[in-house]
Amino acid sequence: MREENETGHLPSNAQGDKGGKAVSDDQLASRRAMLRIGALSGAVVFTIRPGVAQAAASAIKCSVPVPQSSQAGKWIKNDGSVVKAGTKNAYAPPDAPLSGEDVKNSLNYGTRYSGYDQDETDAFNNYIKKLSSGKQGYTCYASIQSRTP
Amino acid sequence: MYRFDVRIGHAGFRVGSPWRHPIDTLRRLYAGYPPPEGGGATLTARIAPPRPLRRWLRPQAAIAGDHCLPDVVPMALRHALLALEMAMNMQVALGERRHLLIHAAAVERGGKALILPGESGSGKSTLAALLGEAGWRVLADEFVLIDLATLRVRPFPRPISLKNDAIVEMQARVADESRFGPLLTGTPKGALRHLRPKADAIARMDESAVPALILFPAFGFPSDSAGVSRSELFARLTEGSTNYIALGQRGFETMLRIVDTTPAARFAYPDSAAGLAIVDQFCSEIGL
């Protein structure tokens, strides 16, 4: 969900800084990320297609951050618990919140999250299954699960 | 052909069946509904045996009418009521061009509409039925119709289709047995029973309401709620609309105005009492 995921998108009329101001590598990297240059996967055009299940539009649906934003830097253990980075049998969390559509497919059909292997996917899913009310992503998970596949 | 004509909101239906029994059942379910405006229906919904033999031998009812989808699987004749209801749904889902359709239930209080979108299983029908017995007026179960000119919700108060556990729950709350249709077991959606809205909802089917709040329910989870972004709201409402694309620019503009002006949230709830409590809380926050 966009509001949970406020990695400020540039307005479409945004101008890059002209002039000779020095730009750090980090800023360049984040600008490349904003423009999605360097990320060939995924799409930038989502066409509204009523009445059909559409994974393509998942980016504009709800999403589940793994773990909570207050737990930045933590890893996810295979049983789904949130642990210190580098813990045995634990994995670095996904870079971005998982889309509701991907979570639904993974839970219902066993598909893997793009860019993650089976162990990582299992750990993330175990984390999601443990979400309780009040946690970020919980209502998204609930809305996915209450829909019949 | 046995026949029953009825008006639901703006739509005048002519419903037909080669078997007598389904029409009798339908007529009982729609007791108190008016006939089509000016005596003339404009939409035909009917059921028919998929092959001539199927009228008598292991009889089956296929869904047909003015607008229909190819390859809809026929149903056993004992589920003919469901087939007729689906045939009527099909006419609206595929033929409606004067209102934007939203796949949702809706109820009204004080001239303001609460819209409950959701796929089957989300609990929207049950919530609408519960609210309909708790001081709200039922506007719609399956299709919420947004008038393209006024942006108001045009009532389309069909009987609510209750599924499985919701049937027992509503039977305990509704004293008037005549408001229920027959119990249909073993349908593709499980056990199913229709509940006619209160007489008031039928009598006031021409009284529209302003969309005031959109809540996405999720049944069967501990209580919680969260906001829904505008982009997600737009995507979800269009995804569930069977006529958004066909309305072209008018559909886009109408959907955008709904998304711009109507607050929206999602919530999870474990049981009816909790669901009603959350809805109440939301409504009091926005003065509904």
Place this chain on the structure above:
Amino acid sequence: MPRSRAVPPEILRITVSTVPPPLFTTDFPRLCLTREVDGLLLVFHRPSGATHFLENPAPEMLDLISGSPMTAEDLTDALCERFSLGADAEARTVIAARLAELLAVGLVRHC
């Protein structure tokens, strides 16, 4: 067939490179209704009747070629310049993929 065998490979390469690269153009924003929602651009495209959500850099790309038709190469340069980024091979690959998406839905066409 014998003729093509007679042509030296250098000449072939020259022949290929003299075919002008395709120019891209767009109906955007002329035939579109647009609205920004949550950092995405929501577009109703009148000729197709389709509604699209566009994520960056699609709106910027459309904006650039709506002025005058461009090749993929020029578009990448212009886009990267607008954001003070180097137009490297990766950027070209990504922009080519984005153009393909926009071509597929008809928002961009060859001219």
Place this chain on the structure above:
Amino acid sequence: MKHALPLAHALADPISVLSLVPGQWAELLAIARAERLDGSLAYRLADLPIPEPAARALEEARAQAEFDRTRLLWEVEMARRALNAVGIAPILLKGSAFAFAGLPAAVGRSAGDLDILIAHDRLDAAEAALLDAGFEWATFDSYDQSYYRRWMHELPPLIHKDRGTMIDVHHSILPLTARRTPDAAALIAASIDIAPGLSILSPADMIVHAACHLLADGDLSGGLRNLWDIDRLLRLFAAAPNFWRTLGERAALHQMREPVARALRLAERLFATPVELRLAGHDRMVDSLYIRRLLARDGWGRPSRPLSRLAFYARSHWIRMPPTMLGRHLWTKARRQRMSLSRY
């Protein structure tokens, strides 16, 4: 209503609907929708004082027709982009030609698939370009595929993977197995450029094709709409000098004299279309059978007159294939049907 004659009357003579009683509107609308003529009817009746509920239903039919038109023109544009890129300028057929050229037959016409005609020797290039542009085969059955490629006048239908729309790529206007063999090269040679990279058939060829579609290729389902197309086109084309003479010549060239003559007679009988009597010829007894079949639709929108339908269904196969081949075709179809039934 026991048949579709009231619909034919309403189209040809809109005033006739003023005598309908309220209960009959549902029947007229059901018949019109089933024959896919509701949009055409809605535009014909647009200015008449009609009962409010029916007027609203017709307004919806006009909105639907407008949407169909937009969608069809967009398909034309996307096909043009895909095919022009490989040097093919498609000839638009039927609904897309009417819509693109703004012909009266397009008014309110519900759009189906996009039909285009291209030269036989460009089929492979067209197929590759369309597959590349996101179209996929609608049928993967190898019998269907090889049957189409060997005997039909078109590629197996292609459906776009995102838009869900269908395109039929023709290289002629009748199956290669049919009794008659229209001259595809002549159709292409006489076609008219209508926009950069797009053409339509010449007026006379357009009538020949419509007659072909109505009478020489199929079982007359949807026939009333095809005949209405012919009426709308003839009323426009007939004003051109020498039109009837050209039509006669083109019909002869394409071995379509008899179907064209019959189409003219049927249009004249159902829609009072002005036709040249010399070309149309005298009424035949058998014309009544065609009329009977064209109007086989009851007030519930149900197909009626099963015997008439069956007879024309049998005829459709007969005229499209030599007998031994027909036997083989029906045998394969029947076997396949049994096989798919046994799965349940």
